[in-house]
Amino acid sequence: xxxxxxxxxxxxxxxxxxxxxxxxxxxxxxxxxxxxxxxxxxxxxxxxxxxxxxxxxxxxxxxxxxxxxxxxxxxxxxxxxxxxxxxxxxxxxxxxxxxxxxxxxxxxxxxxxxxxxxxxxxxxxxxxxxxxxxxxxxxxxxxxxxxxxxxxxxxxxxxxxxx
Numbered sequence: 001x002x003x004x005x006x007x008x009x010x011x012x013x014x015x016x017x018x019x020x021x022x023x024x025x026x027x028x029x030x031x032x033x034x035x036x037x038x039x040x041x042x043x044x045x046x047x048x049x050x051x052x053x054x055x056x057x058x059x060x061x062x063x064x065x066x067x068x069x070x071x072x073x074x075x076x077x078x079x080x081x082x083x084x085x086x087x088x089x090x091x092x093x094x095x096x097x098x099x100x101x102x103x104x105x106x107x108x109x110x111x112x113x114x115x116x117x118x119x120x121x122x123x124x125x126x127x128x129x130x131x132x133x134x135x136x137x138x139x140x141x142x143x144x145x146x147x148x149x150x151x152x153x154x155x156x157x158x159x160x161x162x163x
Contacts, residue, residue, distance in 0.1 A: 039125035041078065041142045043107060046122035051104035055080065057097045059140045062131045067092060071106055073113050076145040078126075081137055114144050 042054040053071070059080060060066070066082040068089040073079070083089030090101040110116070116124055128143035 037127035039127055040129045042123050042125040043110065043116065044123040045107050045111060045118045050122065051102065051107040053101040053107070055099045057099065059129055059142070060092065060099045063138050063140050069101065071101065071110070073110060077141045077143055078110060079139050079141050081134070081139045116144070
């Protein structure tokens with residue numbers, strides 16, 4: 001943008017928008033196969049300060065709204081369960097409707113154990129969750145490697161609680 005166009009935009013002069021000679025992009029946004037399910041978990045691995053798990057509120061509500069959680073792994077899922085010990089597990093932080101666990105070591109451990117690939121990206125998102133009972137606890141199992149809900153522990157679509 002030349003200096004005159006910039007000044008016209010900043011000063012709010014009538015007709016400045018039309019003088020910009022804007023051109024619509026030819027590119028289209030690409031989406032893979034149909035509507036997407038909302039992410040219930042995103043794992044972020046970005047730089048020195050950007051390692052975290054971001055979890056949807058329905059996951060945390062489904063396990064009883066704890067302040068701290070345990071993270072556990074299987075060969076194809078990440079499990080999130082309530083932790084009542086204030087000296088153990090991971091603290092949950094909130095921002096709007098998302099809950100966060102900040103831990104570079106935990107992100108690296110899960111990345112290695114589950115063979116996640118962050119090449120060319122800073123986050124991976126997952127949308128399949130099943131809630132299962134373990135004694136008195138409800139555990140959220142989040143499919144990491146495309147495993148179906150039936151293989152995770154039940155046919156409980158969209159996160160219905162197992163009773």
